[in-house]
Amino acid sequence: MDFTLADDQKMYVETVRRFVKNEITPSVMERERDHAFPLDIIKKAWEMGLMNLSIPESVKGFEVDIISSALIVRELSYGDTGISTSAMCNDLANFVITQNGTEEQKEKFLKPFVDAPIISAFCLTEPGAGSDNAAMTTFIRKGDDGRYILNGEKCFITNASYASQFTVFCKTGSPRGLMMACVIIPCSAVSAADITAQPTGGREITLPGGGRITTGKPEDKLGQRLSNTATVTFEDVVIEDYQIIGNRRLGFKYAVDVLDYARPMVAAIGVGLAKRAFDLTLEYTKERKQFGQRICDLPVARDTLVEMWKRVELADLALMKAADKVQECAEDRGVYASLAKNVAAEAALFCAKEGLHLHGGYGFMSEYEISKLARDAHIIDIYEGVREVQDMIIGRELV
Numbered sequence: 330m331d332f333t334l335a336d337d338q339k340m341y342v343e344t345v346r347r348f349v350k351n352e353i354t355p356s357v358m359e360r361e362r363d364h365a366f367p368l369d370i371i372k373k374a375w376e377m378g379l380m381n382l383s384i385p386e387s388v389k390g391f392e393v394d395i396i397s398s399a400l401i402v403r404e405l406s407y408g409d410t411g412i413s414t415s416a417m418c419n420d421l422a423n424f425v426i427t428q429n430g431t432e433e434q435k436e437k438f439l440k441p442f443v444d445a446p447i448i449s450a451f452c453l454t455e456p457g458a459g460s461d462n463a464a465m466t467t468f469i470r471k472g473d474d475g476r477y478i479l480n481g482e483k484c485f486i487t488n489a490s491y492a493s494q495f496t497v498f499c500k501t502g503s504p505r506g507l508m509m510a511c512v513i514i515p516c517s518a519v520s521a522a523d524i525t526a527q528p529t530g531g532r533e534i535t536l537p538g539g540g541r542i543t544t545g546k547p548e549d550k551l552g553q554r555l556s557n558t559a560t561v562t563f564e565d566v567v568i569e570d571y572q573i574i575g576n577r578r579l580g581f582k583y584a585v586d587v588l589d590y591a592r593p594m595v596a597a598i599g600v601g602l603a604k605r606a607f608d609l610t611l612e613y614t615k616e617r618k619q620f621g622q623r624i625c626d627l628p629v630a631r632d633t634l635v636e637m638w639k640r641v642e643l644a645d646l647a648l649m650k651a652a653d654k655v656q657e658c659a660e661d662r663g664v665y666a667s668l669a670k671n672v673a674a675e676a677a678l679f680c681a682k683e684g685l686h687l688h689g690g691y692g693f694m695s696e697y698e699i700s701k702l703a704r705d706a707h708i709i710d711i712y713e714g715v716r717e718v719q720d721m722i723i724g725r726e727l728v
C-alpha cells in the first residue's frame with residue numbers, strides 16, 4: 330500500500346481543511362451551545378461536493394473512492410464530528426442503493442441527492458434491537474391488493490427530523506420473520522422555513538401513496554449536538570415493489586455490507602476528533618506555564634502528549650488500511666473495518682480525556698473546545714456497533 334496521496338486526494342484534504350477553517354471553526358462553539366442543526370453548513374458542504382460521495386457517476390454522482398472519502402470525513406470531523414456524522418449519513422443511507430439498486434432505482438432514489446442539498450436517514454436500530462439488529466420487529470407484509478405495508482419503530486436515527494428519504498431495514502412477512510428486507514421511502518423535502526432552527530417537536534409526514542411517518546422530538550444529547558437524532562415510526566406505510574432494494578430476503582447481508590463501508594468512515598470521525606484534541610492540547614500546553622516552565626516541557630506532561638500523538642498516528646494507519654481493504658473488496662475487509670473503528674474510538678476517547686486533563690481546570694469549562702470533544706468522543710465507541718460487537722466480529726474471523 331502506497332501512503333503517498335494522489336493529487337486529487339491532496340486537493341480534497343486542502344479543500345476540506347479550508348472549509349473547516351472558514352465555515353465550521355469560527356462558530357462551532359456557539360452553535361453547539363444552541364444545539365442548532367447547521368443546515369446552512371450542510372448546504373455549503375453539498376455545494377462544495379463534500380457530501381454524497383458514494384453516488385455513482387451513472388446518475389452524475391461523484392463516485393469518490395473509499396480512501397478519498399475517508400480523508401474527507403476525517404478532515405470534516407476535525408471541525409466537528411456532529412456535522413460530519415450528519416453529512417456522511419447520506420452515504421450510510423444511500424450506499425445500499427448504489428450497491429444493490431437497479432438503474433431505475435438509482436435514478437429515482439439517488440439522483441435527487443445530486444440535484445439538491447437534501448438529507449437522508451438510515452433506519453436500522455430499534456428500541457429492542459440495538460447491537461442485536463436481527464431482533465428487530467419492524468416489518469413489511471403483503472396487503473390484500475398485493476402491495477406491501479410497513480409498520481414499526483426505529484430509534485436514535487441520525488437526520489430523522491430533516492430527512493427527505495428514509496432507508497429502512499425491516500423483517501419480511503412478520504415481526505418475528507427470519508428474513509430481512511431493505512426499503513426506500515422518499516417523502517417531501519424539508520422546507521426552508523423548517524431549516525432555520527432545531528425543531529422543538531416531532532414531524533408528521535403523510536405519504537401520498539398511503540401511510541404515515543412520525544419523527545420524535547429531537548434527542549437532547551451529551552455530545553455531537555450539531556447532529557440531529559430522533560425516533561421514527563412507520564404506520565401502515567404502503568411500499569411498492571420499486572421501493573424494495575434487491576432481494577427482499579437479503580436485507581441483513583445488505584446491512585452488513587453497508588456497515589463494512591461505513592465503519593472506516595466512523596474511524597475517520599474518530600481520527601479527526603483525536604487529532605483536533607491533540608492539536609488544541611499541544612497549543613495550550615505550549616502557552617501555559619507552571620513551575621516556571623511551559624506545561625509541554627514538564628516531563629510527565631510531555632509523555633502524555635507523545636502518547637496522544639502516537640494514538641492519532643496509529644489510528645490513522647488503521648483507518649488507511651481498512652479503507653484500502655474496503656476499496657479492494659478484500660475478503661477480510663470486515664475485520665479491518667472493525668479494527669479501525671475500535672482503534673480510532675480509543676484514540677478519540679484517550680486524546681479527549683487526556684487533553685482535557687492537560688488543560689487543568691480550564692478543560693472542565695464549557696467555553697474550552699476540549700470539553701466539547703470529551704463529550705463528543707463517547708459516541709464513536711458506540712454507534713455503528715459498540716466496541717464489543719467489533720471485537721466479536723474480529724474474534725469470529727480469527728478463530
Ligand SMILES: Cc1cc2nc3c(=O)[nH]c(=O)nc-3n(C[C@H](O)[C@H](O)[C@H](O)COP(=O)(O)OP(=O)(O)OC[C@H]3O[C@@H](n4cnc5c(N)ncnc54)[C@H](O)[C@@H]3O)c2cc1C
Nearest residue numbers: 451452453454459460485486487558711712713714715717
Ligand atoms: C447519536 C447516535 C446516532 C445514531 N445514529 C443511528 C442511525 O443513524 N441509524 C441507526 O440505525 N442507528 C443509529 N444509532 C444507534 C447505534 O448504532 C446504537 O446505539 C448502537 O448500535 C448500540 O445499540 P444500543 O444503544 O441498543 O446498545 P445495546 O445493544 O443495548 O448495548 C449496550 C451495551 O451492552 C454491551 N453489549 C452489547 N452487545 C454486546 C456483546 N455482543 N458482547 C458484549 N457486550 C455487549 C456493550 O457494552 C454496549 O455498549 C445512533 C445512536 C446514537 C446514540
